Amino acid sequence: MEDYLQGCRAALQEFRPLHVVLGNEACDLDSMVSALALAFYLAKTTEAEEVFVPVLNINRAELPLRGDNVFFLQKINIPESLLIFRDEIDLHALHQAGQLTLILVDHHVLPKSDAALEEAVVEVLDHRPMEQKHCPPCHVCVELVGSCATLVTERILQGAPEILDGQTAALLHGTIILDCVNMDVKVGKATPKDSKYVEKLEALFPDLPKRNDIFDSLQKAKFDVSGLTTEQMLRKDQKTIFRQGTKVAISAIYMDLEICGVLERSHSPSLKLTPAPSAHPHLQAYLQGNTQISRKKLLPLLQEALSAYFESMRIPSGQLETEGVCREQADRELDRAGNSLFPGLSQDEEEPPLPPTPMNSLVDECPLDQGLPKLSAEAIFEKCSQISQSQSATASLSTK
Structure with missing residues (x-):
């Protein structure tokens, strides 16, 4: 695997057609390993110099x-x-030059920003429910298993098991075990096919780590935030929803950061929120008492609140048009505030059909305040204030 990856980097320096195996935007372990292993397999089994x-x-x-x-x-x-990484290769330029074909793994829907690339997609390998109206017209293999790495393992072992090396086998083995929660039947993540290919890998490579050992190690690493800055913690596994140019972002910081007051009144689900002290009049954070409510469960509540907001903001017929202008200006101010807190979010990006985190992610089932470093509300306010001041300073310089 390592030698193969070195060759891939060298190939980027040459102007030649590329077959890109692209994982999803969450880039969790399953997406990363599936892309690496499938590309490795295709490179080893294709006779032409592709x-x-x-x-x-x-x-x-x-x-x-x-x-x-x-x-x-x-x-x-x-x-x-x-x-x-995505910022190291210009897929759109390659496509325009007729030098790109795409293979999607662990997803089958391209975001709006990549819509032009859909015609370059030649194959899909995924393990989540199909969205027929979005799926590219190409060869599609979708099977509802616990891990996409299981489907990649099946492809390799059925096609060319002799090319499988220790590194690739270890990557696939550990990923399936993590995604399937250590193959625990009580959890119900693992399917018979997941179990079958974990056992096959263990039979072929007897020196693979014990299941409990690799699961515990990966699980611990997944939730280890000791090396992250405050800003990185805000962005870690961030989820967003979009409505008419307005962005709402939810970040797991072992207490949820919200900008919607509707959460305080929520009883279904009951969040048990306690406002955290704030010196900033336009910034409110909460301590979430009910740690069993994940961000995925919060999304419908926020979507409903945004829909109600925009419904209430409709301009009655005959009302002065200037109010609409003021409202547009307020929307722009809200958008700028969102960008200062969460840089990198695209205003043109459509609401994703599924949350960015894959369906089999363990993040949403992790109690948010158990066994993890605490981040104080003061640290969050300080960081947000620094970001806001930086944005203001930049704007001030640009007007001079």
Whole structure:
């Protein structure tokens, strides 16, 4: 695997057609490993001199936010420097030059910003429910198993088991075990096919780590935030929803940061919120007493609140048009505030059909205040204030 990845980086320097294996935008362990392993398999089994390159669908700077990815790469001795990230390859330019074909793994819906790339998609390998109206017209393999890595393992073992090396086998083995919660039948994540291919990998590579050991190590690394800055913690596993140019972002910081007062009145679900002291009149944070309510469960509540807000803001017929102008200006102010808190969010990005975190993520089932470093409300306010001041200073300089 390591030698193969070195060749991939070298291939980027050559102007030649590329077959890119692209994971999803969450780039969790399953997405990363599936892209790496499938591209490796295709490169080893294609007779023609074609180049198959795995691309991680995040910027390189975002990798530290995925602790289990970083830990596993180090454990398997794959240098991060060999990986190719989305900000290191211009897929749109390659497509316009007629030099790109895409293979999607662990997702089958491209975001609005990548809509032009859909015609370059030649294959899909995924393990989540199909959205027929969005799926590209190409060869599609979708099966509802616990881990997409299971489908990649099946592809390799049925097609060319001899190309499987220890590094790739270890990556696939650990990923399936993490996604399927250590194959625990009580949890119900693992399917018979997941179990079958974990056992096959263990039979082929007897020196693979014990299931309990690798699961515990990856689980611990996944929730280890000790090396993250405050801003990185705000962005870690962030979820967003979009309504008419307005963005609402939810970040798990072992207490949920919200900008919607409707949460205080929520009884279904009951969040048990306690306002945290704030010196900033336009910033409110809460301590969430009910730690069993995940961000995915909060999304419908926020969507309902946003819909109600925009319904109430409709301009009655005959009302002065200037009010609409003021409202548009207020929307722009809210958008700028959102950008200062969560830089990098695209205003043109559509609401994703599924939350960015894959359906089999363990993040949403993790109690948010157990066994993890605490982040004070004061630290959050300080960081947000610094970001706001930085944005104001930049705006001031640009007007001079």
